[in-house]
Every structure is written in structure tokens, then in C-alpha cells.
Amino acid sequence: MTGSLLRTVDLRLAFGATQALAGVSVEIGPGELVALVGPSGSGKSTLLHCLAGILRPDSGSVWYRGVRLDDQSDDRRSRLRRTDFGFVFQFGSLVSDLTALENIAFPLRLAGVRRRVAEARAREWLHRLGVADVAGKQPGAMSGGQGQRVAVARALVTGPRVVFADEPTGALDSFNGELVMDELVGTAREQGTAVVLVTHDPRIAAYADREVVLRDGASASTEVSA
Numbered sequence: 729m730t731g732s733l734l735r736t737v738d739l740r741l742a743f744g745a746t747q748a749l750a751g752v753s754v755e756i757g758p759g760e761l762v763a764l765v766g767p768s769g770s771g772k773s774t775l776l777h778c779l780a781g782i783l784r785p786d787s788g789s790v791w792y793r794g795v796r797l798d799d800q801s802d803d804r805r806s807r808l809r810r811t812d813f814g815f816v817f818q819f820g821s822l823v824s825d826l827t828a829l830e831n832i833a834f835p836l837r838l839a840g841v842r843r844r845v846a847e848a849r850a851r852e853w854l855h856r857l858g859v860a861d862v863a864g865k866q867p868g869a870m871s872g873g874q875g876q877r878v879a880v881a882r883a884l885v886t887g888p889r890v891v892f893a894d895e896p897t898g899a900l901d902s903f904n905g906e907l908v909m910d911e912l913v914g915t916a917r918e919q920g921t922a923v924v925l926v927t928h929d930p931r932i933a934a935y936a937d938r939e940v941v942l943r944d945g946a947s948a949s950t951e952v953s954a
């Protein structure tokens with residue numbers, strides 16, 4: 729497909745005797761929201777980690793903006809993760825001894841942005857996600873929903889081309905889960921950021937433009953969401 733942003737070709741990866749990925753080929757377009765769904769153990773998180781350049785497949789390939797990603801050095805892949813990708817995980821991925829403001833400013837600081845500028849931008853994001861009141865709090869002093877909104881801000885603050893979200897609402901009740909999804913999806917669409925989302929929850933998957941269904945490490949089907 730022309731115009732694909734991320735693509736895998738016949739991806740295979742085993743952990744010992746477990747074939748986590750057994751030949752997965754998927755494509756993700758710029759700004760597209762794709763949900764990876766399927767039963768527990770079907771390979772969703774493993775596929776997300778391969779797409780993000782965190783795990784290397786045993787065979788097959790991963791392409792990002794037309795360049796092969798999986799055979800690049802660890803250094804180059806981690807640099808790309810800092811510059812082009814954002815991450816939201818289930819819970820507890822914020823740095824526990826940094827405040828909300830410092831957590832959001834952190835990826836900007838890693839990218840070489842000066843502290844004052846980074847913190848001003850982080851403050852804007854706290855307002856944007858409705859959690860300005862937790863700016864000076866550490867993650868342990870926030871609710872689950874507040875923490876995930878801070879995590880969404882941290883993932884989007886650098887203006888990434890892709891956000892990878894692994895069960896981003898898994899630890900939240902459905903009300904807070906939907907609020908976090910509204911914010912993640914709304915801001916991603918505004919910025920033209922693609923989102924690759926792993927979820928068990930059909931209501932969360934329904935936010936995506938398309939669902940990729942995995943079964944036993946293979947992409948069983950791809951469906952356009954209603």
C-alpha cells in the first residue's frame with residue numbers, strides 16, 4: 729500500500745517454544761487509529777513492541793516511513809522512539825519521584841529542550857487534558873484517571889507521528905476509561921498522530937478506524953470500525 733507509515737511483513741517471533749507471532753503482515757497509515765484485538769496470548773503486545781522497535785522479530789521485517797526498522801542498531805531504534813513515537817501503558821508507567829509537570833516535560837528534556845520551555849509546554853498540556861491541579865503531585869498522589877491523563881500528555885507532548893497504547897484504560901472504570909480515550913483520540917486526530925492501540929475492551933476498540941484481529945500470532949482479519 730502506498731502511503732503507509734508503519735508496515736510489517738510476515739513477522740515471526742518465538743519465546744522458547746511459544747510462537748508469539750506466526751507471520752503477521754499489517755499496515756498503518758499516517759494519522760490512522762488501529763486497534764489490535766484478539767484473545768489473551770494472541771500476540772497483541774508482542775506485535776505492538778515489534779512495531780515500536782522495542783522487540784526484534786526472528787524473521788520478517790518492520791518498515792517505518794519506507795525505512796527498515798528492525799535491523800537498525802539499538803541506539804538508532806531508541807533515538808527514533810524518542811523523536812517519533814509516544815507511549816501510553818496500562819498503569820504506573822510515570823516516573824514515581826517526578827511530579828506530573830516534570831513527567832510531561834521529561835521527553836522534551838531528553839530531546840534537548842530547555843527546562844523552562846519544556847515545563848511551559850508541559851503546563852499547557854496539563855491544562856489541555858484537564859489535570860492542571862495535579863501539576864505538582866507525584867503519581868502516587870493522583871487517581872488512576874489523572875495518572876493516565878498525565879501519561880497521555882507525556883506521550884503526545886513531543887508531537888510524535890505514532891502513539892503506541894497498550895491497554896491504556898485497563899486500570900480505569902468505564903467512565904474514566906472513556907474520558908481518557910476521548911482525550912487520546914481527540915488530540916491524536918488534531919495533531920495527525922497515528923495510534924496503535926491494544927485492548928480487550930470492544931468499547932475502547934470502537935474508537936479506532938480499523939481493528940486488526942489476531943489469533944494464535946497471526947492476523948486473522950482486519951475490520952473497519954462502525
Ligand SMILES: Nc1ncnc2c1ncn2[C@@H]1O[C@H](COP(=O)(O)OP(=O)(O)OP(=O)(O)O)[C@@H](O)[C@H]1O
Nearest residue numbers: 743746747748766767768769770771772773774775
Ligand atoms: N517475554 C516473554 N517470555 C516468554 N513468553 C512470552 C513473553 N512475552 C510474551 N510471551 C508469550 O507470547 C504469547 C503472546 O503474548 P502477548 O503478550 O503478545 O499476547 P497478548 O495478546 O498481548 O496477551 P494479553 O491480551 O493477555 O496481554 C503468549 O503465549 C505469551 O505468554
